[in-house]
Amino acid sequence: MSRRLLPLAAVAGLSALALAGCVSDVPEPVTSPPDLEASGALLEPQSDRIVAETMAELAAADRARRPGRLNDRVGGDAVTIRGVQYTLAKADDGPAPVTLPAEMQAVYVSAADTWPRTMVTVSEQADEDSTPVVMLWVQEDILTDYQMRNWAHMIPGATLPAMPGPSTGAEQLAMDSDAVSPTPQEVVESYVELLRAGGGSDLDETFAPDSYRERLFTARSTLTDAAKEADGEYVETVQPSIANSFAMATADGGALVFAPLTIDSSFTVEDATVSIDEADQPLLDGELDDTVTHSYLDFIVIHIPGADAEEGSLPGVVAAEHNLIRVSDS
Amino acid sequence: MSLRTTALVAGVIGVLLLVTGLVADAQRPPREVTPDAAVNTAVVVYEPAMLAFAGDNRIGVSGDGPILGLTARPADAEAWLADHTVTYVTEMLDWETLATTSAEPVAPSPSASPSASPSDEPSPSPSASDGADEEEAEPVDIVAETSQDHWRDEFRGTDRLSIKASDVVPGEVLVIVSTEDTPLTATDLTQTRDVQDGWITPLIWWGAFLTLVGVVALVLRFIDFRPAQAKGEEWINKRQRVSDGDEPAPGSRRARREAGEHLPEASLDEEAVVSARSVDSASPASAPSAERGDGSQPGWPDTTVPGLNEMGLDEPGDGDRGEERP
Numbered sequence: 001m002s003r004r005l006l007p008l009a010a011v012a013g014l015s016a017l018a019l020a021g022c023v024s025d026v027p028e029p030v031t032s033p034p035d036l037e038a039s040g041a042l043l044e045p046q047s048d049r050i051v052a053e054t055m056a057e058l059a060a061a062d063r064a065r066r067p068g069r070l071n072d073r074v075g076g077d078a079v080t081i082r083g084v085q086y087t088l089a090k091a092d093d094g095p096a097p098v099t100l101p102a103e104m105q106a107v108y109v110s111a112a113d114t115w116p117r118t119m120v121t122v123s124e125q126a127d128e129d130s131t132p133v134v135m136l137w138v139q140e141d142i143l144t145d146y147q148m149r150n151w152a153h154m155i156p157g158a159t160l161p162a163m164p165g166p167s168t169g170a171e172q173l174a175m176d177s178d179a180v181s182p183t184p185q186e187v188v189e190s191y192v193e194l195l196r197a198g199g200g201s202d203l204d205e206t207f208a209p210d211s212y213r214e215r216l217f218t219a220r221s222t223l224t225d226a227a228k229e230a231d232g233e234y235v236e237t238v239q240p241s242i243a244n245s246f247a248m249a250t251a252d253g254g255a256l257v258f259a260p261l262t263i264d265s266s267f268t269v270e271d272a273t274v275s276i277d278e279a280d281q282p283l284l285d286g287e288l289d290d291t292v293t294h295s296y297l298d299f300i301v302i303h304i305p306g307a308d309a310e311e312g313s314l315p316g317v318v319a320a321e322h323n324l325i326r327v328s329d330s
Numbered sequence: 331m332s333l334r335t336t337a338l339v340a341g342v343i344g345v346l347l348l349v350t351g352l353v354a355d356a357q358r359p360p361r362e363v364t365p366d367a368a369v370n371t372a373v374v375v376y377e378p379a380m381l382a383f384a385g386d387n388r389i390g391v392s393g394d395g396p397i398l399g400l401t402a403r404p405a406d407a408e409a410w411l412a413d414h415t416v417t418y419v420t421e422m423l424d425w426e427t428l429a430t431t432s433a434e435p436v437a438p439s440p441s442a443s444p445s446a447s448p449s450d451e452p453s454p455s456p457s458a459s460d461g462a463d464e465e466e467a468e469p470v471d472i473v474a475e476t477s478q479d480h481w482r483d484e485f486r487g488t489d490r491l492s493i494k495a496s497d498v499v500p501g502e503v504l505v506i507v508s509t510e511d512t513p514l515t516a517t518d519l520t521q522t523r524d525v526q527d528g529w530i531t532p533l534i535w536w537g538a539f540l541t542l543v544g545v546v547a548l549v550l551r552f553i554d555f556r557p558a559q560a561k562g563e564e565w566i567n568k569r570q571r572v573s574d575g576d577e578p579a580p581g582s583r584r585a586r587r588e589a590g591e592h593l594p595e596a597s598l599d600e601e602a603v604v605s606a607r608s609v610d611s612a613s614p615a616s617a618p619s620a621e622r623g624d625g626s627q628p629g630w631p632d633t634t635v636p637g638l639n640e641m642g643l644d645e646p647g648d649g650d651r652g653e654e655r656p
Binding site: 045 | 404421425
């Protein structure tokens with residue numbers, strides 16, 4: 001029996017051996033992964049979804065006039081500012097909240113692999129009397145959503161620099177990054193110093209003209225004169241928030257810096273009682289006597305020209321928002 | 331070696347080839363193979379290099395319940411995966427096995443407790459129903475509980491998800507998640523390979539042919555054809571043999587041939603002789619036949635005619651051929 005099986009086994013073995021040689025080898029593994037086609041942090045569908053969800057949340061909160069509903073896609077200073085606007089809107093003949101258009105004409109995304117990251121949009125004009133709105137979204141980490149933190153209307157006549165498209169994304173610059181000169185932080189601090197010093201400062205020539213500081217200086221001058229007439233004093237303090245500031249590289253090697261500012265305007269008179277506009281009454285905290293302080297939560301967008309920019313280009317504010325958030329008696 | 335022995339050897343070789351071919355045909359390796367690997371995590375990851383390796387082939391993942399395939403930038407996927415237990419499919423070891431590695435979370439899972447920030451919205455307070463503790467916990471969607479802003483594309487399936495690897499944008503990571511956080515069970519990768527089996531069919535045909543040759547030789551080996559052969563030879567001999575004492579039947583073709591009937595009659599007139607001589611140079615073969623006058627050619631009549639009879643060949647057109655046959 002075994003003699004008969006032996007040839008069969010030999011044949012089967014031969015066949016198996018032959019067949020084993022018939023099968024091609026396992027392909028070699030791919031050792032170098034292909035390059036990412038779109039290296040930006042967000043593709044257009046992603047940014048569209050973020051914008052849509054943000055605007056939906058904002059619209060729902062606007063209808064209810066409740067800032068508490070701004071808990072997912074809207075955060076940071078935007079909640080505070082919007083809450084103030086709801087408060088004002090609830091008053092008789094109060095102003096409606098600032099219109100934030102949902103249609104965007106440009107979206108700038110980050111190329112960063114780390115957090116926090118930013119996304120910036122430029123809206124269409126809400127109407128003929130307003131300029132496009134620059135909105136800033138921030139994602140703190142991978143687990144949290146992009147949140148709209150601030151917005152600012154563009155300075156009339158200003159233009160935003162060209163930015164890298166979503167396929168590559170814009171480099172996320174640290175505030176102390178030396179990729180641009182001066183650094184974003186130095187620019188913000190210099191601009192704040194200019195705001196503190198006023199129009200006569202030497203720093204005024206280091207920044208391009210903008211209507212934001214012109215209005216600020218005009219108001220300061222008016223209030224200072226009024227305080228002097230009442231033997232009082234007008235003091236204005238300006239503080240940047242570098243920790244909540246962000247910078248993105250522009251296509252020309254420059255940077256776009258987004259910086260919130262806190263401005264407190266304290267008006268004091270002697271032997272008199274100050275008064276405020278009726279429209280600001282809902283924001284009054286306390287009972288006014290001889291001092292009133294207006295607190296603002298501003299947001300500015302500064303363009304730092306790159307090395308490829310035209311000769312003599314100066315950093316300048318391209319968008320700014322002046323938001324009154326509180327009126328206090330001290 | 332005789333022809334029959336050679337055929338038998340060919341038959342043996344043919345049997346071997348045929349059996350080998352049939353066995354090989356039965357064991358022919360499939361071109362479509364699906365190497366797989368067992369997994370036991372809720373998240374399975376194919377990184378860009380592995381997706382490039384997969385090409386146009388399909389990636390499959392099996393599990394229980396909804397399965398979601400998501401793509402993301404490598405940096406984003408890495409950050410998200412850092413909080414999950416993950417199985418990475420790293421390579422194909424052979425045509426049946428995928429290699430995998432597992433990774434544990436590098437950081438504690440984020441707390442699911444809601445934000446403590448004050449809200450002027452009335453928060454819905456769930457009412458505890460009787461026996462609520464006995465109910466199983468609701469499945470947690472591990473994708474929805476965190477931001478999904480970084481996911482670029484998604485594929486959905488239930489119990490099994492099959493994705494064409496080339497549908498994932500090159501450079502992106504494919505993250506496959508059991509959204510209810512139940513472990514996935516297996517992953518596989520369909521592959522098409524080259525199998526050099528073109529020799530099997532010719533081997534079978536050649537084996538069959540040689541086996542047939544051997545079988546014929548073997549059959550001839552056991553059958554004795556000598557009696558039939560002898561009969562055949564005898565029949566042939568009988569048919570051809572003409573004995574010396576046989577006298578042709580009177581009037582038969584043979585008798586007439588022996589009588590020289592078939593030879594043409596020649597005229598012995600002087601004119602005919604002269605005429606024949608005059609054309610000697612043109613037709614040398616006809617001149618001698620005229621000189622004999624007996625109807626035979628000189629030096630040739632006894633060899634040509636009898637020779638024809640001995641060979642049993644007939645003149646064409648002879649009408650009484652049947653009289654001479656036995």
